[in-house]
Amino acid sequence: MLRCVKIALSQNGTAWQDKLSTIDLPRSPGPDRPAAHGATTRRRGGFPIRASGAPLVDGGTVEMIRSVAALKTLLVGVIGHVDHGKTALVRALTGVETDRLKEERARGVSIVPGFALLTSGQGEIDLVDLPGHERFVRAMISGATGMRAVLLAVDAHEGIKPQTVEHLEIASLIGVRRGVLALTKADLATPETVAARAAEIAAAAARAGIEAGPVIATSTVTGDGLPELAAALSALLAETEPGRDDGFPYLPVDRVFSRPGFGTVVTGTLRRGPLAVGDTVEIAPGGRTATVRGLQIHGRAVERAEPGRRTAVALRGIDLDQIARGQALSLPGQLAPSPWLDVAITAAASLSDALAGGTACRLLFGTTEVEARLRLLDRDALEPGASTRAQLHLGEPVAVPAREPFVLRLDSPSVTVAGGRILDPASRRRRRHDPRVMADLAALAAGGPAAAITVRLGQLGAAGAPLIDLARIAGVAPDWARQVLSEGGARAIGDRFVGAAAFEALRTGTLAALAHHHRDYPMEHGIALERLSRALALPEAVTGAVLRDLAAAGAVAQAAALWRRAEFDPARNESEAARRLEQVFRRAGLNPPDEAEAIGRDVRRREALTYLVGAGTVIRAVDRVQRRAVLFHREAVDSAKARLIDAFPTARTAETGFLAREAGATLGISRKFSIPLLEHLDATGFTRRAGDRRVIVALETGRAGPDAGRRGAQDGASHS
Numbered sequence: 001m002l003r004c005v006k007i008a009l010s011q012n013g014t015a016w017q018d019k020l021s022t023i024d025l026p027r028s029p030g031p032d033r034p035a036a037h038g039a040t041t042r043r044r045g046g047f048p049i050r051a052s053g054a055p056l057v058d059g060g061t062v063e064m065i066r067s068v069a070a071l072k073t074l075l076v077g078v079i080g081h082v083d084h085g086k087t088a089l090v091r092a093l094t095g096v097e098t099d100r101l102k103e104e105r106a107r108g109v110s111i112v113p114g115f116a117l118l119t120s121g122q123g124e125i126d127l128v129d130l131p132g133h134e135r136f137v138r139a140m141i142s143g144a145t146g147m148r149a150v151l152l153a154v155d156a157h158e159g160i161k162p163q164t165v166e167h168l169e170i171a172s173l174i175g176v177r178r179g180v181l182a183l184t185k186a187d188l189a190t191p192e193t194v195a196a197r198a199a200e201i202a203a204a205a206a207r208a209g210i211e212a213g214p215v216i217a218t219s220t221v222t223g224d225g226l227p228e229l230a231a232a233l234s235a236l237l238a239e240t241e242p243g244r245d246d247g248f249p250y251l252p253v254d255r256v257f258s259r260p261g262f263g264t265v266v267t268g269t270l271r272r273g274p275l276a277v278g279d280t281v282e283i284a285p286g287g288r289t290a291t292v293r294g295l296q297i298h299g300r301a302v303e304r305a306e307p308g309r310r311t312a313v314a315l316r317g318i319d320l321d322q323i324a325r326g327q328a329l330s331l332p333g334q335l336a337p338s339p340w341l342d343v344a345i346t347a348a349a350s351l352s353d354a355l356a357g358g359t360a361c362r363l364l365f366g367t368t369e370v371e372a373r374l375r376l377l378d379r380d381a382l383e384p385g386a387s388t389r390a391q392l393h394l395g396e397p398v399a400v401p402a403r404e405p406f407v408l409r410l411d412s413p414s415v416t417v418a419g420g421r422i423l424d425p426a427s428r429r430r431r432r433h434d435p436r437v438m439a440d441l442a443a444l445a446a447g448g449p450a451a452a453i454t455v456r457l458g459q460l461g462a463a464g465a466p467l468i469d470l471a472r473i474a475g476v477a478p479d480w481a482r483q484v485l486s487e488g489g490a491r492a493i494g495d496r497f498v499g500a501a502a503f504e505a506l507r508t509g510t511l512a513a514l515a516h517h518h519r520d521y522p523m524e525h526g527i528a529l530e531r532l533s534r535a536l537a538l539p540e541a542v543t544g545a546v547l548r549d550l551a552a553a554g555a556v557a558q559a560a561a562l563w564r565r566a567e568f569d570p571a572r573n574e575s576e577a578a579r580r581l582e583q584v585f586r587r588a589g590l591n592p593p594d595e596a597e598a599i600g601r602d603v604r605r606r607e608a609l610t611y612l613v614g615a616g617t618v619i620r621a622v623d624r625v626q627r628r629a630v631l632f633h634r635e636a637v638d639s640a641k642a643r644l645i646d647a648f649p650t651a652r653t654a655e656t657g658f659l660a661r662e663a664g665a666t667l668g669i670s671r672k673f674s675i676p677l678l679e680h681l682d683a684t685g686f687t688r689r690a691g692d693r694r695v696i697v698a699l700e701t702g703r704a705g706p707d708a709g710r711r712g713a714q715d716g717a718s719h720s
């Protein structure tokens with residue numbers, strides 16, 4: 001039922017101009033078996049492929065396959081100890097020689113990952129033949145990027161060896177949960193040994209949490225077990241769930257080369273989202289952009305590549321020396337370098353000692369390697385096999401997508417110590433033993449993009465965040481993040497988003513601030529946006545958005561530039577303020593507060609004063625010499641008049657009048673108040689200057705009576 005597509009890789013390792021041919025697997029007859037070399041076959045997705053071995057790009061027929069979207073695909077890492085027959089198995093299954101470097105052939109050891117395509121009626125399997133030597137574990141990890149299942153090869157004679165365990169552990173740490181188990185070189189072992197080994201490796205896989213069918217004994221010499229192995233891989237593909245599409249492409253670059261006519265070409269495993277010819281990509285870190293000029297999957301030119309595929313990308317706008325292995329292609333702005341990562345981490349079960357916080361290690365993800373220091377947050381050491389949430393502090397900032405799997409290794413001894421996945425790719429130093437920090441990380445670990453956005457919005461409160469930052473922590477494209485935000489009730493404010501809870505708190509806080517303002521400044525119609533923003537310590541854009549939201553809900557109203565609570569009635573409060581101001585002057589009597597003190601810069605209170613003065617309730621008495629005014633309540637002036645008449649009943653002539661000093665003493669006030677008061681009394685005709693003294697006009701004319709004072713006051717009012 002299987003047919004294999006052979007990728008004939010050239011010596012210098014270019015997938016770009018690789019040839020494609022179809023070969024038959026041993027004992028694999030079936031209705032979908034390809035007719036003959038050179039024929040065009042129609043596969044499940046309905047895309048004609050040319051299975052002729054003719055060059056797809058250079059010379060001859062160039063056949064563009066529109067897309068392989070409908071194909072079911074699976075990336076399977078071939079893992080196991082050195083010399084356990086991985087490359088031989090891949091060759092036997094696909095016909096592809098993956099040990100293509102001169103050095104690999106000379107030494108009979110795989111050094112770098114090799115790639116081969118295995119097709120079946122179910123779809124296509126990308127086999128990644130990983131090097132088994134302990135010196136090449138780092139290369140193994142870089143090749144393991146994006147694998148969703150493993151094919152474990154164990155020598156039937158030798159059985160489980162260190163890298164059998166380490167590779168299984170790495171697969172487990174990066175989240176692989178399914179696989180196919182093969183015993184190799186069965187021709188060299190007795191049936192008893194094969195049976196014993198089978199039980200051992202089934203147990204080892206189970207310990208690593210990898211679910212697999214029965215162990216398949218194989219020999220590439222006799223061909224035994226190969227059809228069963230191919231069938232098991234095909235079954236694995238059949239039951240594969242479609243890969244997650246996060247809406248943005250992520251392609252960790254593993255090779256860079258240049259091809260005449262195509263310019264700069266990079267290869268890698270495309271992850272997370274599709275890539276199409278014409279797309280603009282950013283090279284992260286670094287931020288350069290380039291355009292996708294062409295795409296190939298296993299040597300076939302395509303217009304669009306789906307996530308999960310080994311992909312070669314020809315780039316326009318970037319030179320060979322401007323991009324390197326370890327960088328990644330992504331959507332512009334999607335990835336941003338950060339020196340701190342929050343991670344979900346599991347210590348390798350094979351460790352002899354607990355992994356101490358502060359351990360200096362090497363972080364490997366995608367095709368990137370960087371120095372990192374482990375910062376444990378809730379404990380001092382991580383026991384073998386234990387999991388927690390922690391931080392990585394990096395030697396240099398890295399750009400990595402959220403949820404990306406990673407591995408931690410020590411340099412010496414050279415061992416894998418932990419692995420896991422990225423929770424927050426743009427973190428900062430977090431407090432240790434802080435329940436809130438741990439709760440956030442637990443929510444990130446347990447949830448998907450929506451949970452990640454909720455956590456970040458919660459951390460940022462009213463400050464909110466730009467869409468791209470939220471897309472980054474969610475590990476999805478900005479458009480997808482926008483969708484999640486709107487479903488979660490977040491509010492867009494300018495170019496930022498604020499969480500629903502934070503926005504509700506902003507509404508409450510704004511209403512409270514308006515209430516305070518109305519209480520403190522009852523004469524004001526409301527408060528200007530700028531002043532309210534200052535009081536709330538918020539950017540004006542945020543305050544404005546909250547006010548508009550409250551206005552739409554009918555909770556606030558706006559008049560000119562002033563905002564107020566809807567139920568606040570400035571007219572009612574104006575008379576209230578005037579009443580209060582009147583009280584102030586009434587109580588102060590002949591020792592009133594300064595105008596500046598009583599009014600300040602409050603426009604409404606000034607208006608109230610104008611009203612009170614206009615109404616004659618408050619009298620503005622002016623000291624012309626000092627050029628200053630004093631405000632007296634009308635009643636205070638009336639009582640002063642009465643007391644002056646009582647105190648100076650003979651003040652009818654220049655000789656019998658009273659001195660300003662005497663008037664001050666009688667009324668118990670200083671010159672500051674007595675001079676303007678007397679000038680007011682003169683001006684309103686209650687008194688009259690006679691040399692140094694003053695006579696009381698009413699006494700002089702004999703009109704003094706019980707209402708003399710009131711008449712004077714009314715005169716005074718008209719004077720004002």
Ligand SMILES: Nc1nc2c(ncn2[C@@H]2O[C@H](COP(=O)(O)OP(=O)(O)OP(=O)(O)O)[C@@H](O)[C@H]2O)c(=O)[nH]1
Binds near residue numbers: 081082110131133186
């Ligand atoms: N007799 C016998 N020898 C085999 C079989 N499969 C592989 N070998 C031999 O085992 C040796 C190692 O095989 P490889 O396929 O290179 O091993 P590998 O696992 O790819 O090794 P690394 O990539 O270096 O880790 C080679 O000499 C093979 O010829 C088999 O089924 N039977």
Ligand SMILES: [Mg+2]
Binds near residue numbers: 132
């Ligand atoms: Mg090999």
